[in-house]
Amino acid sequence: MLTGKQKRFLRSEAHHLTPVFQIGKGGTNEHLFRHIEEAIEKRELMKVQVLNNNLDDKNEIAAEIARETGSELVQVIGSTIILYKESRDNKQIELPR
Numbered sequence: 001m002l003t004g005k006q007k008r009f010l011r012s013e014a015h016h017l018t019p020v021f022q023i024g025k026g027g028t029n030e031h032l033f034r035h036i037e038e039a040i041e042k043r044e045l046m047k048v049q050v051l052n053n054n055l056d057d058k059n060e061i062a063a064e065i066a067r068e069t070g071s072e073l074v075q076v077i078g079s080t081i082i083l084y085k086e087s088r089d090n091k092q093i094e095l096p097r
Contacts, residue, residue, distance in 0.1 A: 024051045040069060
């Protein structure tokens with residue numbers, strides 16, 4: 001579980017990132033979860049964009065992705081989801097205490 005201070009830090013770190021994945025009208029599936037899990041292992045922090053043609057609730061999509069990939073939901077702002085998961089092999093981000 002991330003503290004407020006850690007979430008603020010991660011939001012500032014994610015500000016300059018571009019979304020790695022886009023979720024369209026097809027929604028989410030196991031294939032997408034697996035790809036996000038692999039990508040977040042390498043990056044630790046990433047953005048996912050929910051496109052306008054997806055009619056599902058963005059907060060529900062974000063919670064589902066976080067649950068299925070074992071990552072922490074940092075923020076949902078507009079149609080952008082920010083996720084964090086500490087990497088086992090490629091640790092790059094040092095969280096504040």
